[in-house]
Amino acid sequence: MLVRVRRFILGRRKCTLRGPTRIRARPFVTFSRSAEEYPESYSLKTQRIPAALRTALEKLFRQYPRQSLQRDGVAFNRYLANRRTLTVNGLSGEWENVGQSGGPLTYRKYEGVLYAATWLPSSYAAIRRVLHEINAREGNFQPKSLLDFGSGIGTSVWAAHDLFGDTIKEYVCIDDSEEMNGLASYLLNGGEDKTDQLVPDHYISGMRFRRLLSSTFENSYDIVIALYTLGDLADLRQKRAVIRELWKQTGKFLVLLERGNLEGSRNILLARETILKKIRSQDSSNVGFVYAPCTHDLVCPHTTLVTKLPCHFGQRAELSLVETDSDYYKSYGYKLEKFSYVVFKKGDERPENSNYSLHRVIGPEKRRSGHVVCKLCTQQGHLVQTVVPKSKGRTLYKHSRQLKWGDHLLQPRGVELKFLDLYPRSSHEEGS
Structure with a gap:
């Protein structure tokens, strides 16, 4: 007997319908994080005046x-x-x-x-x-x-x-x-x-x-x-x-x-x-x-x-x-x-985070299959480009795919990312 399989979206959930009565709901893959550790994007939708x-x-x-x-x-x-x-x-x-x-x-x-x-x-x-x-x-x-x-x-x-x-x-x-x-x-x-x-x-x-x-x-x-x-x-x-x-x-x-x-x-x-x-x-x-x-x-x-x-x-x-x-x-x-x-x-001094290095995304990110290319101003004060692949962990990878221009990239301590200088620097800076 031929069983038709139909997929559709119900609200915010993916559903699979097999035959006339069998319904199985499967939630979207979510990126679990605390608001403190991985903040929401700072970018807004198109802003309109009041x-x-x-x-x-x-x-x-x-x-x-x-x-x-x-x-x-x-x-x-x-x-x-x-x-x-x-x-x-x-x-x-x-x-x-x-x-x-x-x-x-x-x-x-x-x-x-x-x-x-x-x-x-x-x-x-x-x-x-x-x-x-x-x-x-x-x-x-x-x-x-x-x-x-x-x-x-x-x-x-x-x-x-x-x-x-x-x-x-x-x-x-x-x-x-x-x-x-x-x-x-x-x-x-x-x-x-x-x-x-x-x-x-x-x-x-x-x-x-x-x-x-x-x-x-x-x-x-x-x-x-x-x-x-x-x-x-x-x-x-x-x-x-x-x-x-x-x-x-x-x-x-x-x-x-x-x-x-x-x-x-x-x-x-x-x-x-x-x-x-x-x-x-x-x-x-x-x-x-x-x-x-x-x-x-x-x-x-x-x-x-x-x-x-x-x-x-x-x-x-x-x-x-x-x-x-x-x-x-x-x-x-x-x-x-x-x-x-x-x-x-x-009134406050800069807070230190022992778990993460904090970098600012300074350009539109490029999402590719299996990795994300980001331009960053790092916590060490350098303008770099880095690639965040899946192999660095599901949490960091999912976090990087949600980034927008102007957001923070949180790099967990112990996770190494390769940084490539975006622009040539002066000889004084290179020697410092």
Whole structure:
């Protein structure tokens, strides 16, 4: 007798049906792990701005001709992408100003509108991704206060509120442009002009706006953020002064995030070097370590590369108003926002794990039959490529197949992986 075998998916289980009555359910192969040992991926699905913000933006954009926003937005986007303020002296290795930087970048209302029409969704996705990593690693982290330096139209505030909800009771937004503060308040009011109110009824409560970052304030904030801000400062000394002051006002986490080009990566490297000098000063008020993306406090390997390349990561974002008119982006339906970032944690020293070596995945992984190819920044401070085969154990192999760009690879002690340098290093580094 011929018995038909039919396979189908029932919910999340594979089932085999033999004949009319016999059903055998077989669960999917799962990768058992504890959340502490093998954290979930830090990458998120395509990020979309909150509905309340979208409604306010639609009201804002209706005040301007669509064609003008499209034309001016493309030019504004090109200007920001090509802006240069930092370079490295080839002889001394010291940071220097770029003479043609054009000075500090100032925003009026129309520039703020263009920023919303070009960069808001992608910058929202980037900061949302970084805050998600902090929340995922800290577990029950409930910040009470947030300082946003260079707040612009309030992108970081929307991202933090979407993730942490009403646990944050105080938001302090600092931007030297009064018109940008007014635009941020307009969006928080749902697209309603409430300038006649002494205390506007914002969608997010606890909002305060300032124009200057003052060193006289003794307050500290659970989260301090500077999103796409260091690149707007043209002077090297001003950048360093701002970085030190932000670290001074940090209570727990300092989040610095820039665009994922070489200019943005250099600004992040400058911030990393500046704060690590403060930490190494042995001052009790400066105890801390590099929380992300680095798994070490050593010299960044990107500073020793013969070929200068940015350290950046990627996060999918919905298309902005300007990008929706681009045939290139419409063919994908999303934008891969590349960003450079560094997160410092204050008040604690770097925890040591005797069971694992911790490495950061610095590029898209390649899954092959029986092995996974990963690009890593290792705990020893090297940029390498490694292959994780099945022969290294089922647990590690399954863990490596689930990795995404920006995640942590946990290498168990006693399990050896072969590391191959990704890029040539300078003779000084090779001899050290």
